[in-house]
Amino acid sequence: MNEIRNNWTAEEVAEIYNLPLLDLVFKASQVHRKYHNPRKINMNTLISVRTGGCSQDCKYCAQSSFYDTEVQRERMTLKQVLLNAKRAKENGVKRVCLSSSGRDANNDKQFDEIAEMITEVKKMGLEVCCTMGMLNKDKAKRLADLGIVAVNHNLDTSESYYPEVTTTRTYAERLETLANLQEAGVNYCSGGILGMGESVTDRAEMLRTLANQDKHPYNVPINALVPVAGTPYENNGVIDIFEMVRAIATARILMPKAVVAFAAGRTHFSKEGQALCFLAGANSIFFGSKLLTVDNVTINEDKYLLNLLGLETTKYEELTTVDI
Template sequence: MSAIPVRTPPASPTPEAIEALLRLPLLDLVGRANAVHRAHHDPNEIHTASLISIKTGGCPEDCAYCPQSAHHHDVELTREALMNPDSVIAAAKRAKAAGAERFCMGAAWRSAPEGAPFEAVLTMVREVSALGLETCVTLGMLSESQARRLADAGLTAYNHNLDTGPEFYSKIITTRTFQDRLDTLAAARAAGISLCCGGIIGMGETLRDRAGLLWSLASLDPPPESVPINMLVPVPGTPLADRPPLPSTEVVRMIAATRLVLPRARVRLSAGRRQLSQEAQILCFIAGANALFLGDTLLTTPNAGPDEDKVLLDLLAPVENVAA
């Protein structure tokens, strides 16, 4: 498999320059990011997506943050086989009715299997696409042949996060290399599928590691169209269960730096949003986030509920009347 192209134009930021951005005074950083955001995007547009787990648990990878890993025996999680396509399509219809523009399907596999399971996923992609929704899947590692078949079925985007910077990566995952992830991104890109690729903060990484993640994303040619920024959601029974919660300003900083480094990307405020106040979430949007996930669950971790989502989006809408 050919490696994904890497771009190194003179204007490409270095890890050191990105770390310097992350260290700026917060108001300066957010101000710069907001200006770049407004130059490339409608500041009032928030893209919405819904994410479900179509196959849960039993994953042979040892990702330290993930409750679906078969290595973490003390996690309380019910394993579930691959969902029936009809059930997935019904969930997609509900998501569309709730306002989702993209429907994302995640399966806890090390790599996408062949045979009946993959054919079922192709059916899901075709049917979700036929509903008029953007379609996204995350199935683990992917071959070039599988990527082409997903593209032919109408897949919009393939999600495959880098998770963290290359230097910190082996402290979080040992069963799959950083290059493995780049190879899967290359397969999806070669098939004409857009990329949804980001990472997680709060796992014990340094600012240099966060800068390394953003540098790796910016170095892809072209960079990902969608960049989810996740905060660690510590799950009992995983190796990172005792990590302390991040201050909300840390995710604001990461989103602002992401917007500056990847000005044209759709930056997704993703896992961990439930930990943030409404005001902190709004600050994330000011800093450059322009997408979020609707629904009360992201795969297996809690997310803001529909009522909370409606209140948040209403706060962002134009004001028609003010009480006397």
């Protein structure tokens, strides 16, 4: 159960995913304590350097130009990015993730803008990761040369359910970006969203796809859908906390060395529910009142909860007891 594998079968993953919940949490917690310091947790902050106006039709996203939401197009200047990074650092954040909306970042001008931001934020002593859509081999190599810590590119769901989520890009294109990042030697961050109408099988299959990559993700974010008015998913109900726990625990067992992030949607859940997710193997959260365009848990609430649970914030490289 604790070995590092890249050849999971659908039957094996389904068996793990559908264990009695407390048995699943117990197994995941054992794996977590073997590979990670259970008292350490990483706090990231997400800075949206380019917001809105996206040409993709992802049904969950408030930034899509296909839907009438309250999100307006905005672009941050380098000065604004550095000011946000400074505030994050003052609140104990060790890593900043720069997010740019859009299909991809292969446009030279757009890429160069992000590259400058990455360079300048790193000078502040912060770890830097980014998310900017699809990347070709050349741009992946350039990110490696910049010393990026990781690049986020979520699979969102299973391959079979993906056409229900978006029609303007394919699952194969998502996997190609992950392959390009791995070839360039860039750590990648990839996970999914729960609550989009997918089945339990879809959730398990998404995690299996990640666990069977040549190299496991550096970070696996598990997000709960935050329904946004104006999007096709605006009337979706909030997913049950125990479904979040189940996905987090399975991710921890399948990818023991990965950092597992309890990402979007934490405002839906109680302190007790969040604590159970940490017990099941989550060891990273996003810090700040906004997560891109949706509300997040406030800084003071997070500080209170982490102190209550005896969790200490740290850098990624200090989370694990083994090399990733």
